[in-house]
Amino acid sequence: MTLKLLRSINSGDSNVNFSSCCRPSYDLDIVFDPDKRLTLRPATNADSAAIRELVFGVLADYGLEPDLDGTDVDLNDIEANYNGRGVVFEVLMDSTGSILGTVGLFPMDEATIELRKMYFAREIRGRGLGKKLLARMIDKARNLGYLRVYLETASVLKQAVHIYEQAGFRPVDVKHTPRCDQGYVLELGTE
Numbered sequence: 001m002t003l004k005l006l007r008s009i010n011s012g013d014s015n016v017n018f019s020s021c022c023r024p025s026y027d028l029d030i031v032f033d034p035d036k037r038l039t040l041r042p043a044t045n046a047d048s049a050a051i052r053e054l055v056f057g058v059l060a061d062y063g064l065e066p067d068l069d070g071t072d073v074d075l076n077d078i079e080a081n082y083n084g085r086g087v088v089f090e091v092l093m094d095s096t097g098s099i100l101g102t103v104g105l106f107p108m109d110e111a112t113i114e115l116r117k118m119y120f121a122r123e124i125r126g127r128g129l130g131k132k133l134l135a136r137m138i139d140k141a142r143n144l145g146y147l148r149v150y151l152e153t154a155s156v157l158k159q160a161v162h163i164y165e166q167a168g169f170r171p172v173d174v175k176h177t178p179r180c181d182q183g184y185v186l187e188l189g190t191e
Helices: 043-063 128-142 158-166
Strands: 002-003 024-030 038-042 087-094 100-109 112-120 148-153 169-174 182-187
Touching: 024 100, 043 087, 043 112, 087 112, 087 128, 100 128, 112 128, 128 148, 128 158, 148 158, 158 182
Parallel strands: 112 148
Antiparallel strands: 002 024, 024 038, 038 087, 087 100, 100 112, 148 182, 169 182
């Protein structure tokens, strides 16, 4: 499989395509299905139902429960919880507009940002997207001036844990999400 980032907001590329509703769209050219082309774009509240369906479906795949009054309440107002805080929540869509992936960054304090809701539909898992989107979010966190990226996960998400550890995240004893049994942090430092 070939994954090639064609456009990136991080690079300040002026060739960003705008969708019909004037939201930036960042193309990811994925060659695993000749009929599919995936695009990455910022999420809006109009996406909330589809995002919840994807996230809760992935949780169910791994025997995990959604937490509508706690951990997952941020999905009720994506624009206020992410965009309104100067950070990002993005969706990965196929050519039909179906949301197949999500990823977000949520500020914890002035120095720490949390990677949240990095989930993928079954049909696109195991194709290198997690690694690419994680690298994109780490770059975004660094560009926003954060010193560390924090995340929580569940040990049953073995592929995700592997990707985080491979990217340099280290286990920490702190966690605030009941369904997660592991916390990780990546110190960004200065480069």
